[in-house]
Amino acid sequence: MERKLAAVMMADVSGYGLLSQADEEGARVRFRADLSDIFEQRIAEHCGRLIKTMGDGLLVEFPSVVEAVRCAVEVQRAKSKNRDRDKHQLEFRIGINLGDVIVEGDDIHGDGVIIAERLQSLAEPGGIVISGTAYDHVEKHLDVAFISLGEKRLKHVYKPIRTYRIVLDGVGSRRKVKKSRGRRLFAIAGCLLLLAAASIGMWWWRPWDRPVETLLTPQQDLPLPDKPSIAVLPFANVSDDPKQEYFADGMTDGLVTELAQISELFVIARNSTFSYKGKAVSPRQVSKDLGVRYILEGSVQRAGDQLRINAKLIDSLNGGHVWAGKFDGTLSDVFALQDKVTSGIADALAVRLTSASETRKLGYQTPVSAAFDAFLRGWEHHRRSTPEDLVKAIPFFERAIELDPGYGRAYAAAAMVYARIYLWHWNSQLPISRSEAKAKAVEYLESARKSKTALGHQAASLLSEADWQHPAAVAELKEAIALEPGDSWSYALMAFVLTSSGRPEEAIPHIRTAMRLDPKPPSFFMYVLGLTEFSMENFQAAATAARTSTELNPEDDSSLLLLAAAYGHLGLKRDAAAAIARFNKLSVEHGGIAATISTCPSLDFALPDDRERLHRGLRFAGVPENPTGIDSGKELEPAEIRSLLFGQRLRGRVLGSGEAHEMIISPGGRATLSGGWTSLGIGNPSDVEVRIDGNEVCFSQKETALCGVVLRNPGGLAASENEFVWYYGDRALTFSPLDFP
Template identity: 35%
Template sequence: MSTEHVERRLTAILAADVAGYSRLMGNDEEGTLAQLKAHRRALVDRKINEHRGRIVKTTGDGMLVEFASVVEAVRCAVEIQRGMAERNVAAPAGQRIEFRVGINVGDIIIEGDDIFGDGVNVAARLEGLAEPGGICVSGRVQEDVQGKLDITFEDIGEQKLKNIARPVRAFRVRLDATAAPAPAGWRRGLYAALALMILLAVGALWTGLGSEWKFLSILRSGDQVTKSTEVGTKPAIAILPFLNHSDDSAREYFADGLTQDIINALGRFSALTVMSWNAVLPYKVKPASPEEIGRGLAVSYLVEGSVRQTGDRVLVIAQLVDTRQGRVLWSARFEEALADVFALQDNIVTDIVRVLAIRVTQIEQNRVFTKPTENLAAYDYVLRARPALQRPTHANNVEARALLKRAIELDPNYAAAYAALAETYHLASSMGWAESPTAFLSRAEELATKALRLDDSDVRARITLGHIHLFHQRYNQAEAEIERAIAINPNDAHGLAGRGTILLWLGHTDEAIEALEQAQRIDPDLNAIDRFALSLAYYLKRRYDAAIEQAELNLRTTAGANFSRILLAAAYAQHNRAEDAARVVTMIRRMDPTFDPQEFGTKFLSSGDLEHLRDGFRKARLYPVTGDLPPAERMNR
């Protein structure tokens, strides 16, 4: 028997390894090692230090750590696993690095910097019982921690562990039983957003053509809106307006257009949520840190960069930033001939997708990387028309129409130009700018149909057709076009808002609010038509404060949104604001002496919704109560 002194102590031991490490290495050795190092540097090692642990040793995929406190050991493990769950959101299932963790408390032998003994062996065996992303602890750990941390345990009984003489009672930590800060926030945001969805509300103007990537959420309690952290299973990303570093300041529209096209391309990936151009535009003139932008837009990632055009060359410098840590994940420099600007855009999108490890289908790739036109001059005209469609007025709508006609002259097969031109005619008809609204709608339908013959994946053409079908009360056709648009680009705010508008007229008001709010989350700057639909939906749910807020906002931002003034009068009256209602009614009669309340809202399929609207008209005295039609006659109109 040896008389040599052996140093011992009682300690908490944490053993961890990577589940499926051999498979991951076999599939992508360099990528797996890079991911593992990144996770350790950004999360694992930092948490161990925070909780005063000591890394005893590491293997290729494993780690042994000791803690003086068992409570700190478990708390550290929980924070690491929750942090890994958040970091893995962006990764396809087959590429995720997931740790298994075992924790034990026991007497150990110390030899230099290493530790040995049954206490260590039990921790290692418990790790083998843990599920990927999970934690398994011994009965002694459970007893010491119970009641000290906001977690629960699942008793899995006594386990016979390899090379351990006695059975060990084991427990799994229930990570889903507590309120993990980020995931719980996502769930709360998701349910709220599915009750007022989108971020998520997005009414993407012409450039918010969305993405099938990942993303979302807004929280609403009554009329208070609070942006949560990114929700759901899709990561959210914002592409900030690229800075124009060209010598010619007049080329600002080119830098904006390039940004918009990248937003639109990323928006077509179903694994990502992409914020609209309108959502990111304020940050063009408002400097903010990545963390501030992440909180403001509820996104985990952002892309920022600059564009310089010199002669026939284009240089783009871009970087991808993790807003939660302020860390640059990727940066690159792209330079191409102006004639290859679409290839440059494709390269940027491809790199972003690769870094985020987004799952991409072949159909999505084909849609995203299809070259829109061979004629750069035609493309330039389309870019110059975009600002007018984003902030439409009667004058700039006419200007945009002229630019788009010129683009079509240069390239008669340019689908996006036809779709945008169709939108100018639809806008003119909807906003009261057309001398013959019926003729303008017919022209819009003709142009949108032409666009789809050239490119059946053109989202804007389908949305315009959907609205035209809705005007003619062809509800099934309207719904089909809008749903096709959303299938192509799940992040298009116009599409989501179109869905909400159709649901509104069909009488599904709760679902309408979900879709319209989802659109607003992606694009806070809804266009006048979509914001009117949201205001009307709130009115029908008797949320008069919210209806008034949206109607007033519409009138402040869009001079021609007179339809919102009519709804505002009814909402004021229902909210017992008689003086405000009377003031608005006076203005309506002055601006349109021929206004007939009986013709307003006739698209409603629900007689109850129509009656509720007209009840507001009566209370506002938009027409004399005695002059209102009886219900039976009203139903026959």
């Protein structure tokens, strides 16, 4: 990875979304004309390099910040002269920053670019805003005035940034501005008093605790992408049987998946479009919410094996129908019918269906209609992404595989379920150990690889990530993105893996892409964004993302832990305590224990520095170092532990869930386990090695070893004085050498 200091200019058309809706082709023509006639000429004159254009904006790098500002000033002055002749010309806002950037091929990204982008959004139409680092280098070299805008808190930027607006009206105004600076000191002092009073009011009002809908709703219209953009609304189930809802949803999912494989299309993810399910909403409103031009809507009617699909493609700019079709067939024709809808859309929007996209369909389709039906029933559970629903999805995917042993996507879906169980330790929901979940995932993945699917590569990436094999996980996700460029999950998982491996700056563009494809993102996307911001020490942004994640999914204990740590770094102890209290409640309900530094999960941070940052935030939040009792002399000596365990029959329960467990340990340290051990990540084997290391007891089975400290009834957690508590990570169980009544 190459880093360097660079002058970065970001330019953007003011109000481009509205201009494009009024006259899309005209807006594009004017943008291209400005790019070639005004920007490119002056960029070259000042030794700049045009990195890329992004819809209605452009990113430029300069070797000198003085040249960058001179270029921007010349551009805006040229645009100002043209304004008198052309009342309909585009107006640009420009931001300039001098900062550290990451070089990746011909592209640059990182904090230096992010700050330039945020400064651009502060500029007025036809204006320029620069950072304090840029101002320090250019103040004495340019014939323009600068007005300080003060320190600004910019989105996704941890520290406040000094900002300055450039005054383009006349030479020599700089001196005038400087003279006025002294007279403004009295006003500033008064403002500070007002701000102090306002901050007290703000603390009471707490605008940062606004509802999740506000956090996820764009503050301005999303710009239309450079290529045809489409949102597929949930197809209505018009069958006589309301239980066919899953089938209509599955048909919608299938169309989204097929369209997302076409690189010339921009396709909104199903999570966002399904937010409109059952609601009366106009195409124009959907277009405004999601930032797309075309809306596909339709219906599915199923009677036994007979199918009818109605579909129509609407141009949201004028409300007209671009294309419509009615298709009849049988359940065995379902993929052919989907293909006809996809082909009709591609023809209407003049995009190409390549031979590669035709080949990919082999992994997504099955000739066995009953297998497809079983897959859809499983997918209905899988898309909800809760541990309970994933467990319910497994029998349907396995049934689909049984009906069609060549069904690639069914294998991939089954592999994904077990990979998620393995990665996030959800095996307590199944009567299997964590290692058995991994073995299942690997088994299904071997068959899934015979048919290339994005879902299969995503599952493989999770298996690699679970074992901290980050390069392998990244490689799998690159394959997934190549196969299905419109799948938002591939980008979110890429951000997840990059952040986990200590590369959060590289993760930011990926999570942004994921959230542009899915403007109403799921909880996991917000969790990943929170991890990324936290890793970059943008604690306010991390808290906002983590809080949103918990509001989308109140059962997400990982987001609560991240939220508490972010609040801790921000010094918001009361809020941190509330987050920890919610985490502890969930943890106990799931069979775990209250949060401590020594037992809390590391979330998904692989690097020591990131884990230490998490622990530091939790310490600020008031989380204790160890479970109650560990620091108060209640540890047992090895001889005591041996007498309690070896040669004994023991019974107990998992704290929180109450699951019963049993173990019989021979005098030589071999054990047979049964009962609630599965929730601790180990199965019910007949031969487990038990060893004692200090006051720790380890149960080893194949590649799995569970090691925990044994305490004498700490903090009243045990039911009686005869019970002892064994801590394994964030889990705990009690045991006693005496049978319970």
